Amino acid sequence: MNQDELENERKDYTAATLTENSTKADPMKQFEVWFDEAQEAKVPERSAMTLATATTDGRPSARIVLLKGVHDTGFVFYTNYLSRKGKEITKNPIGALTFFWPSMERQVRIEGTLEKITKEQSEKYFHSRPKNSQIGAVVSPQSQEIDSRDLLEKKWNELSAEYENKEVPKPSFWGGYILKPRLIEFWQGRPSRLHDRIVYKKIDNKTWKKTRLAP
Structure with missing residues (x-):
């Protein structure tokens, strides 16, 4: 690795702007707008998101998972309940998601609580998957050590x-979670590192407060 090249690697962001007036009052509606625009822009793997969880003593871990549903109440993904993330969620059901769409110079950060969706919802999605993927879910003891492939x-x-x-x-060890947000931040890259950051914080079960953050 060339340290000088890495230190001098920069990109000026000029694709768009983000203002308080241009964003919706409900952050879930604003996310839908950006998610649809990512599809229109043909962003590769627009549903890929970093899921961060932590142990009860605060040791974090993060990995990429795929968004499989967006509802008024939150963001849905599926996994093995006995995986590392599943075990961490059981003991500490607080997590965070991050979407990054480089071609649009956009990022979305989400913080909230995690809980399992219903068995019926998980069953429905499981059987909508390709059969090979269904078998893969059964076969893999996710996150456990194995002797060989x-x-x-x-x-x-x-x-x-x-x-x-x-x-x-x-x-029984496989199914879905929903992350119910308490904070959602929309980040739009801007020139000179003066990026636009609009953050929503939930102040009660129905109301969001929208503010601007310094970059």
Whole structure:
């Protein structure tokens, strides 16, 4: 790595602006606007988001997951409940999400509480997935140490044959979470690092307060 090149690596952001008046009163509606614009701009993997969780003693971890639903109440994703993130959520159900769309020079940060969605919702989504992905979810003991990839592939082949003409049952350890936001920040890159930051904070169950932050 060339340290000088890294230190001098810069980009000036000029794509758009963001003002208090141009944003909606409800941040969930504002997110939908930006999410739709990301689709129109053909942003690759617009649903990819960083999910951050933490242990009860404050040790954080983060990984990329895919957004699979946006509702008035929050953001939905699916995973293995026995994975590292699942175990952390069980003990400390507070998390954060970050979306970054470089081509649009935009970022969205979200903080809130995490809870499981209903079994029925998880079942419905699980069976909408490609069958190979369903089998993959059953086979993988996510986040656990394994001896080799060969063992995974052997088990996958066995279950693929077993369920060739049958429905794959959703495993009890797999399902969805919803992150219910208490804070949502919209970031728009601007020249000279004077970026636009509009943040919404929930002050009661229905009301959001919108303010501007310094970059």
